[in-house]
Amino acid sequence: MRAVLLRDLKLAMRLGGGFGLAIMFFLIVTVLVPLGIGPDLALLSAISSGILWVGALLACLLSLDRILSLDYEDGTLDHLAISPLPLENVILAKATAHWLTTGLPLGLASPLLGLMLGLPLEGFFWLLLSLVFGTPALSMIGTFGATLTLGLKRGGLLLSILVLPLYVPTLIFGAEVARRGSIGIELQTPLWMLLGVSFGVVAVLPFASSAVLRINLR
Amino acid sequence: MRAVLLRDLKLAMRLGGGFGLAIMFFLIVTVLVPLGIGPDLALLSAISSGILWVGALLACLLSLDRILSLDYEDGTLDHLAISPLPLENVILAKATAHWLTTGLPLGLASPLLGLMLGLPLEGFFWLLLSLVFGTPALSMIGTFGATLTLGLKRGGLLLSILVLPLYVPTLIFGAEVARRGSIGIELQTPLWMLLGVSFGVVAVLPFASSAVLRINLR
Amino acid sequence: MSLWEYSNPVKFLKLSSRVLPWVSALSGICLILGLFWGFFWTPDDYRMGSTVKIIYIHVPAALMAINAWFMMLVASLIWLIRRHHVSALAAKAAAPVGLVMTLIALITGAIWGQPMWGTWWAWDPRLTSFLILFQFYIGYLALWKAIENPDNAADLTSILCIVGSVFAVLSRYAVNFWSQGLHQGASLSLDKEKNVADVFYHPLLLSIAGFIFLFLALVLIGTRSEIRMRRALVVAARRMPS
Amino acid sequence: MLLSVQDLCITRSSQVLLANVSFDLASGEALILKGPNGLGKTTLLRVITGLQPALSGKIITQEDIFVYAAHADGVKPSLTVTENLQFWADIFDSKDVSSALSAFDLNELKSSFAGLLSAGQKRRVGLARMLISNRLVWVLDEPSVSLDSASILQLEAVIKQHLQNGGGALIVTHADLDLGPRCKTLHLDEYKSKSPVYDHCAEAFL
Amino acid sequence: MLLSVQDLCITRSSQVLLANVSFDLASGEALILKGPNGLGKTTLLRVITGLQPALSGKIITQEDIFVYAAHADGVKPSLTVTENLQFWADIFDSKDVSSALSAFDLNELKSSFAGLLSAGQKRRVGLARMLISNRLVWVLDEPSVSLDSASILQLEAVIKQHLQNGGGALIVTHADLDLGPRCKTLHLDEYKSKSPVYDHCAEAFL
């Protein structure tokens, strides 16, 4: 499992591998939204934490299809399926690699972007926290979606469509934590719910994904 | 040129081809934004036209990399390059096919989504108009970006990064037309600018793109 | 003897090795003098207080950020038309410098904005267009990094630079649509009367000169190391066992 | 006995391709499968390695015995040749990348990116994975494609060596490979069947 | 004379692969190019068809004379076989898809999706494009890969017919093709060069 994880990280770092691109996309969404709705800072600050969560979610989404499809197309998944490594571990390694190259840096970059959207200072910590705790769920759900759309040529957009409704609970709890944090009210409940979703997803979905994967390799 | 256009449209309609997925994505973004920022309708209606433009732009963006990369990977572009068809025409046909399957339906669907975000009624027409006039530029710029990132394995996100700053003028003028339309003030200037950008881009970029394509096929 | 002779990498290396120490020295002197003068020997502004001193970094950095892109545009055109390798490599070397200048302008602007406008960031037209410029730099550099064949990379990035310049100008115009913005207008224009007092003006000029020389020095260094890198590649290729 | 296939029926999109295929593969043996294009050879290999379900019949074998080399050989263009092989060595828990490299004459190309290799060179990298896996039965789908004659000789030598070490090989090929005395050829034409699928599932719909 | 190549030098990543390659291809002739893996055969074909620039040398030929078949054969999986070929017929302004279909025995597969074909069947679809193009010089990169022996005979027959009609063919292959009397073989080994590139560009950097 370490081998898969390390290789995926290495591939991500290599030429055109896509590391750092998710943050860039995140940044660009943050830039586009004010361009689209105009420069009114009061308006922006009211929607900032929500937009940042939606932006993070989209940045995650855009990088999902590379989790598995390259390995599918060039036959690596076939070979891994008959290797000694259980498929669940392959899935988990790939989701982890995706999180390390997307969700984590996204979370760490979020305060800067919060600044640009006029997020109140006291919200920074909670935004970061909610992203760091919420994005593992995004990566894992995304990996599950990627296994579902595997066989389909350029399932990219189909993947988004399948995955987005699955993202809804994470998004709602996460954005709620960030929003409550920014206006300084109690946020225990959504935070626990967010943690619960993340842990549940990471514990259960690898099994579902590997079952789906086996079917798709047929 | 007709042959390329028709084939691309046919491919888009086929299983997993991606037709209709752009609208679905557009719809889902429209759903996610209220989930992220909460259900306050006054707030939503203030940002609706901007968010819809940003959503349309992202939906376009997501489907860009399939414009050329499939044809590159399976060698079709090589064969087209030594066919009697000039590469400029290939580019133009592909951009047109992208627009017909993405920008145009997006524009036509926009009033419905405007409704969901509380866009004032008098803004519907201008939103539709600005999208229909603006998206050709998005498709053409996107095709240019796709030729730039062609050789690179899954240049998807790099493509977004290159293309997004190029989208800025279209976005600003387009969103401005829609915004002014929704509050009923004068919108001649941004509308002409939008048309100017669209025409300029469609007139000039096919040549730049075909030059880039030739370099990338080397 | 034409100027183009120095488009030969070897000649360029020779010439630049002679020029580089002077440029570096000049930039050091101008920067030290200008910044010291600006920071310690000028009075506080009556409106802005001591924060006005950021101007000695902010304005030169902002100017260089724009001019670096302009230089890349010219170099790209030269590469596309005359195919001189040095110009392509110079464009490549200028990009990170321009990127850093943009960042410095953005960061010092943000630091300045906090006491001045009461916010770190505002979607003012000038700031916004700088942010877009920043994106152009990132995209340009990412494309250079992503393509392996150096000639292809030079071709493609040149085309991107030219197309991007047109769009950068367009976006600059577009963001003006929004509002007049908070940011003050150009203060160094030659035709209008100066709107910066002389006490601030002279050290500012000095520090701008320092930044220009610094930019030149950094681009020279960058170009030289790019040339050396290419040379190493050629040598390595020749050594390869057959 | 490494592998025993009994009365296997395989299908693709509700058509039986091959019916009642039976053969055995003993240790030290190679079995070459031949047949015209589109007969179902690739499908058969995927069924045997467990990547696809069979319609009926038995496949008697051990766990974790196969390694499979198809056209898509999972070579990552942005990793070097060594890195590519080292990855599989980690997966299969084996140390020995260097002997695989030299068996397919890849030492010179060791540190070049796999994406820059020619068709034949890339194929050799894919084949080197066989040696790394330490698996007993090699399942090869047209392994000699794109290889020049010298490389084909190398491939034959590697397979022969593997057979001598007690392994087995199941090979689909249109070319002629010389694998020594313990090599049988099975012509699959005779098992061809183009009848539709009659399993109980389909029956339920009738 | 259809094609005359004089003193051609071709490069890949600042290495000369082949130096001073010269040959002529007359109407009705086939030229088979041979050489070990990684020599530069594929690169040579791409240079000749104009997809890649040459380092030096001359390629004397007419406009719009080539059609190229490589491993990547541009067959779209989600189009049927006929639709795939019809597209190229439109591009090359030719009407005749049906004769191409029957030449490669594709009539039965005519309306199945190309994505569901076996390796050899797909390759035949790719080769059928040659017939549709009406181009004079066929440039084929390992055309016989994945084909069974019957299909190879068909391929040979099609090429021979093309030569009789006054066309030419430039073929890279590791297998043995029998193309009749007007077929020459060129062994590219002797042009091999692993010297670095000595163009003025690289030189300038030294």
Ligand code: HEM
């Ligand atoms: C991050 C935000 C900022 C950016 C990107 C930015 C950008 C620029 C640029 C490009 C210039 C050079 C303009 C020219 O001379 O043509 C400039 C100059 C200047 N900036 Fe900023 N600025 C920022 C924030 C600020 C803030 C917060 C202040 C303080 C109130 C400020 C005050 C000035 C002044 C006084 C000048 C010199 C006048 C001038 O030459 O235009 N800037 N800035």
Ligand SMILES: Nc1ncnc2c1ncn2[C@@H]1O[C@H](COP(=O)(O)OP(=O)(O)OP(=O)(O)O)[C@@H](O)[C@H]1O
């Ligand atoms: N994914 C698929 N779905 C449906 N049918 C398929 C699929 N793949 C292959 N087929 C069909 O199954 C049959 C057998 O295909 P297979 O790839 O096993 O042939 P093969 O014997 O390996 O041929 P070749 O020698 O050309 O590689 C073919 O007729 C093909 O059209």
Ligand SMILES: Nc1ncnc2c1ncn2[C@@H]1O[C@H](COP(=O)(O)OP(=O)(O)OP(=O)(O)O)[C@@H](O)[C@H]1O
């Ligand atoms: N895109 C590339 N960039 C750099 N070098 C390459 C690239 N493609 C191939 N090469 C190198 O160029 C050489 C020739 O490759 P080419 O594909 O022309 O060989 P070939 O003669 O067709 O071999 P094969 O018989 O294996 O197909 C090889 O050594 C290969 O490593």
Ligand SMILES: [Mg+2]
């Ligand atoms: Mg097969």
Ligand SMILES: [Mg+2]
């Ligand atoms: Mg080749």
